[in-house]
Amino acid sequence: MNLTLKIWRQHDAAKSGQMVTYHVEEVSPDMSFLEMLDVLNERLILDGDDPVAFDHDCREGICGMCGLVINGVAHGESRATTTCQLHMRQFSDGDVITVEPWRAAPFPVIKDLVVDRSAFDRIIQAGGFISVPAGSAPDAHAVPVKKEDADAAFDAATCIGCGACVAACPNGSASLFTAAKITHLGLLPQGQPERAVRAKAMVEQMDLEGFGGCTNTGECTAVCPKGIPLDTIARMNADFLGRRG
Amino acid sequence: MTSIIERGAATRPIVPPPARKPGFFGSSTGQKAVMAVTGAVLVLFLAGHMAGNLKTFAGATAFNEYAAWLREVGYPALPKRAVLTLVEVVLVAAVGLHLWSAVALARRAARARPVRYARRRRSQAGGYVVHIMRWGGLTIALFVIYHLLDLTFGVANPAGPAATPYARVVAGFQHWYVTLVYTLAVVMVGLHLRHGLWSAFQTLGLGRHRKALQAGAVLVSAGLVAGFLSVPYAVLIGVVR
Incomplete structure (x- = not known):
């Protein structure tokens, strides 16, 4: 053709x-x-x-x-x-x-169609990790994780950080990307100690980079190649506000 | 011709860090929380307002007495208008903060996309949200001004400020154009709430059952619209006179 x-x-x-x-x-x-x-x-x-x-x-x-x-x-x-x-x-x-x-x-x-997505790296650097001594891998059943939590955490972890959510959002918000990582870590036992600090730090960095705010339009999740659900953003908001509760 | 593509170093921030951290009200999530909480206050007011409106069907005396009672709730334990003034102050604060967060978020969004797409972005999520929420919100704000001049102060009402509240309601809604304006505004409120209601839950981190919340938002919005429109249409067709 x-x-x-x-x-x-x-x-x-x-x-x-x-x-x-x-x-x-x-x-x-x-x-x-x-x-x-x-x-x-x-x-x-x-x-x-x-x-x-x-x-x-x-x-x-x-x-x-x-x-x-x-x-x-x-x-x-x-x-x-x-x-x-x-x-x-x-x-x-x-x-x-x-x-x-x-x-x-x-x-x-x-250049042309190539954009610099380092802003995403800095959001991850702000708190998208767990600060535990790594050591050797623990036995898979050492810390029990509920099946639903494991599934939801894995779904969130499938985010590939492509940035389509930002591109599609009428507000240019990076909420879906940030929320995916916060959900991934926040649902697992290893992520609990830093859960509130992580949400606050990552949201702060997201704002500092100049991304817009979320208005729950759902455009992000519609174009997301990994189908990250909008519910992750509710979890991010809960973690962010929970710190002040 | 070749050109070297320089990758941004992951450690080099585009925006220099500000001297002072933005804090809760400077963060997008904080601004959204303000939007959600003030919106919830306004929805609770609307529910009470709508229930009060239905007093119209109880007749002129009952409605006028209800209107007078609103001005002296708690009297003589409390001064006259004490409760009403408190409600007014809370409402003005809620509307003010709701507007502030809308403007702050809209400006943030405008800064986040300085270059627009050449091909108009096609919504992939049925998204009427942005236009309904921002321009619809503005429409509602303008309507509220007219509504206060019409039925609260009576200056824009055919029966004038001297008439009883019931007389003002009947005098206004007999005219089809008044009813039309109210219909458009109330439907706009419904469309605003359809997104706003579940969105508030999502923003406050309570949105784990999204489908149920969205369905609930549609039901509550439709209920409010029906309740608010029942009075003007009852007057227009002569059931209430």
Whole structure:
């Protein structure tokens, strides 16, 4: 199929960018979205043009590197799917596809479609860990964990930190990302001693980075490739407020 | 042409740390908690207001006596208007803080996305939330001003400030356009509460049963809308005269 792409091109963080139109021909429906961009880039390189920069690594939906806003939707319209797992069979011949980077002040564009997500690292550094002497791994049954808690903690731990929640949120909030880590650690016995301190420190860092506040629109969880539930944000709020109770 | 992509060092903050920590009211979660608590106060008031309105169906005397009683609750143990003044102060504070947190969160959101998407972001969550909550909230605020001028102070009421409360209600709602304005405003309140009610629970960390809370919010909102609209429509069709 033949497609028209409107892609955000920006040379670096200092320069301003603009949407540029490209035509890509003979795209196979079996290609992933990123493979389609590879095809475009091969041609751009042969023509002596600057290829479109975009983030990617594992290309199997588990690393959290890729992330494009496709036709106004983070990771495209397929639910629970990363950009690399989005296939061209979702599109039709002649489609015009808009491709933009995540848009948020704390995620400055480095080049074209690549944004700097270090803000997420700093939120984790603020408290997304447990400060226990690690030692050797304990026996799996040494500390009993309820099955429901283990499942919910694992669901929250599947967050890959791609940033789609921020990109989709009308407020540019990082609440789902922050809440996923707070829920993951807060549900397990190892996370209990620092539970209140962690929530406070991580929320504070999230605010300092310049992310917006949550208004419970649910846009984040709808685009999340791992389907992190909105309930994690309720838990984050409870942990944050609990400290003051 | 090649260019080197510089990865931001994980330790380099984009925003320099402020001299003073933002504190509870400076944090997004704190501001949201203010929004939730003040919203809850206003919802409790609305429930009482709606129940009081239904006194209209008990007739002119009962309604006027109820209106007079509101001004002397607790008298003579308490001075006249003491309870009413307290309620008024709490309501003004609640509305003020609700507005403050809305403005603070909206400004935070605007700062968080300085560059908009070229392709209009398509909602993936049925999201009418942002427009209904922000612009709807503003609509409700404007309506409250008109409503106070109409039925509390009576200056915008066809029967005027000298008339009894019951006479003012009947005089106003006989006009279809007055009823229309009230209908639009009350429906807007309902849409606001549909999201606001469960959202308050979520914000205060009580939102573990989200589906049940969302269904409850729809029921309570619909109940309030029906209760509030029963009086104007009863007047309009002549059941209450």
